[in-house]
Amino acid sequence: MKLNINPRDGALSSPWQQQHDKITITANLTDKIFDCLIIGGGITGLTTALQLQLAGKQTAIAEAHTIGFGTTGGTSAHINTFADTTYSEAESAFGEEGARLFAAAINEGAELIKTNTEKFKINCDYELKAGYLYAENEDEVKQLDDIYNGAVKVNVPVDYATEVPTPVTFQKALVFEGQAQFHPIKYLEGLKEAYLNAGGTIYEHTLIENINTENGTHEAHFGENIFRAKAIVYATHLPPNINVFNFECAPYRSYVLGVKLKSGKYPDALLYDCQEPYHYVRSHEIDGEQLLIIGGLDHKTGHEDPEKAFAGLEKYTRKYYNVSSVKYRWSSQYYVPVDGLPYIGQMPMAADGIYCATGYNGNGMMLGSVAGKILADLISGKGSRYEKLFSPGRVKPVDSFNEFVKENADVAYHFIADRFKIKETDSLKRLSPGTGKLVEVDGKKIAAYRDNDGVIHALNPICTHAACIVGWNSEEKSWDCPCHGARYDIDGNVLTGPATKKLQTITDDES
Ligand SMILES: Cc1cc2nc3c(=O)[nH]c(=O)nc-3n(C[C@H](O)[C@H](O)[C@H](O)COP(=O)(O)OP(=O)(O)OC[C@H]3O[C@@H](n4cnc5c(N)ncnc54)[C@H](O)[C@@H]3O)c2cc1C
Incomplete structure (x- = not known):
């Protein structure tokens, strides 16, 4: 049996990454108009895609890296009937009926994992x-x-x-x-196999940069390539680029x-x-x-x-x-x-038929699974009893969530403070191998990493998402943005959205 190492979005390894019997995916780009393009290959993306494909839709998944690269590959994989937002908190913000529906959604997500495991005979240590x-x-x-x-x-x-x-x-x-509890990557591999058997298509190493809509058809751009679809789902954990969720999650x-x-x-x-x-x-x-x-x-x-x-x-x-x-x-x-419940449904301020699922807190195994069901129902025109409660466009009763409201003030602070007040003035010479730091060279701020061969990897530290300044994560060896959580590797490649563009490389001449 071949042992594969499933990559994930950091330098450290989780036990889920040692994966047996991984299916290799090879799909060619096509001109076809899909019923739905699902962007992101974590638990949300795979569950949504499988539900839609089984309902007779022609779908494709576009994943920037490989299946399970995001948080689903770094989760701790508990399946619970309670959540980080307690049912009392949900009741005080959304009323008794809201709390009841939230509990039903959590339970439905948990049940769906069990049903999928049994139905598709997924050997995922459930x-x-x-x-x-x-x-x-x-x-x-x-x-x-x-x-x-x-x-x-x-x-x-x-x-x-x-x-x-x-x-x-x-x-x-x-x-x-x-x-x-279960093994999240074995579960994803099982969903992937079921999805491919049902006729689905997966494109790995396919980072979707933006979407535009022409005559009701959505066009998702990957470099020079375009995917066309009647519906799109952002199953990217946080939808990419600048959007309302930068201030709500x-x-x-x-x-x-x-x-x-x-x-x-x-x-x-x-x-x-x-x-x-x-x-x-x-x-x-x-x-x-x-x-x-x-x-x-x-x-x-x-x-x-x-x-x-x-x-x-x-x-x-x-x-x-x-x-x-x-x-x-x-x-x-x-x-x-910001208000304690996830956002699942039509993406606000986007063309009709562009959906998203985000804001799961630490409960994405259940919420990512139920999101798959909700989104498949909405896209199939069946409607969902959760549509209003989880609507991404809802007006938020944030008063009871003072803790969350603070998040926005924090982001605003970093927008301003990061750009004008970097005190870091270390010279490149003092940077030891295997470490990264914000340094100042000839009056310019640089995100510099020295690799174990002594080579400096120098980047412009301005996050390509919303222009905050990234900071060094010494454990995962990544540049992390304190504003909206975009993350980059030592060469500036995007590890985690909402950024879709890499950090600019700085050459010797520029520094
Ligand atoms: C340490 C930790 C422990 C946790 N433990 C639990 C737990 O015990 N139980 C629980 O219920 N929840 C838990 N959670 C939460 C849960 O793991 C997440 O909510 C869930 O995995 C999110 O799944 P997802 O599919 O939405 O996102 P992800 O798994 O992050 O998948 C998103 C995918 O989208 C891809 N992508 C992003 N942008 C683009 C783009 N522009 N184009 C193409 N692809 C793109 C990424 O590469 C990624 O693979 C935990 C979270 C953490 C951090």
């Missing part, structure tokens, strides 16, 4: 587990009671638990039965370790604390090898030191578990929506 959420102090106990009451009100099964399989001392805990980095324990006693449950930022723990057996998957310590992209976040996560892990070795460490990106 396992049902109990999920425990615990409080360690009085404030957290209040939060926990609020989560309990909110869940009960929308009929999500939940109970108080006296025993939790965690070494952490807790005051009160909840148990959600019927949660699950805040990018966050999140950290994960894959750890081997000395004791061999791995928890047979999904565990979450209520700290801010929080921690979660689960275990996963991959090809006969047990791993403790432990993650959290999220922060806004480009705003804190990733090295510190990993150090904090490792310290926490060693405090509670008998660690034999840290086998994997990786980070990835997600988007926090």
Whole structure:
């Protein structure tokens, strides 16, 4: 059996990247007008494409890199019936009916993963587990009671638990039965196979730069090439280029370790604390090898030191578990929506028939799956009961989400401050191999990386998306934008949208 390494959007490796039996894709560009072009090959893109193809539509997927390159390749793959936006929060912003529908969507997404796994016989380590959420102090106990009451009100099964399989001392805990976990890339490979068998087409290494619409047909541009389609779905996690989501979704980095324990006693449950930022723990057996998957310590992209976040996560892990070795460490990106719910449906300020799905918070396994169903229903003209609640064009009741509102002020600050106030004046000479830094050379700001052969890779640090200044991510070896989360590799190539153009390379003559 051949072992493939699935690439993802960072230098560090997740355990999901060691992939057996990967199907190689070769599709030629064609003049055909597709019923739908799906841009992005993560869980949202694959689920949407498969649903549409099975409904008899002729579809294609255009993926900038390879299937699973984005956050789906760097997720921690919990399948839950509760979400980061609690049902109480959803109720206070969207009313009781809104909270009920949100719970139904989360549940439908979780169920769709199970159904697909069974229907297409996807061997993706799918396992049902109990999920425990615990409080360690009085404030957290209040939060926990609020989560309990909110869940009960929308009929999500939940109970108080006296025993939790965690070494952490807790005051009160909840148990959600019927949660699950899986291997995200094995699942994507299964969806991909089902999709290709149903007659779908996949174009990898195809970054769509922009779309224009002529007489009701959408034209998606990839270099000199054009894809034509009657409908388009942005399944790119965040829609690319400048759009309303730059002000409605805040990018966050999140950290994960894959750890081997000395004791061999791995928890047979999904565990979450209520700290801010929080921690979660689960275990996963991959090809006969047990791993403790432990993650959290999220922060806004480009705003804190990733090295510190990993150090904090490792310290926490060693405090509670008998660690034999840290086998994997990786980070990835997600988007926090300004009013707490995802945006799924017709893209605002775009031609009719251009759809998007974004703002999943840390719940994209369920929300990306249900988005596939919702979008396929909308495109097929069936309508969806979630259409209004998740409408990307909705007017937001943001008052109860002060925390989120702050995100915009932050972006505005970086638009201005980054451009006029860089204090970094290190010389290139002091840049050690394997590191990157913003430096000033002859009065010009440069994003410089010195590789292990001593060669400098110099880039213009102005993000091509909205002209903020990128910062160095020492762990994933990428240039990350603190405004909207665009990310670039050491040669300036786009790793993560919303940018679609690479950072400008600076040659010796220019610097
Ligand atoms: C560390 C971490 C842990 C998480 N854990 C969980 C969890 O346990 N449970 C859960 O439910 N959720 C979790 N999430 C959230 C979840 O992983 C994401 O919401 C989900 O993977 C998003 O899937 P997606 O398909 O929408 O986007 P992605 O997987 O990011 O896919 C988007 C794809 O679009 C491509 N693309 C982008 N721009 C273009 C373009 N212009 N042209 C062509 N292609 C393009 C990208 O290359 C990428 O492959 C976690 C997130 C993080 C960061």
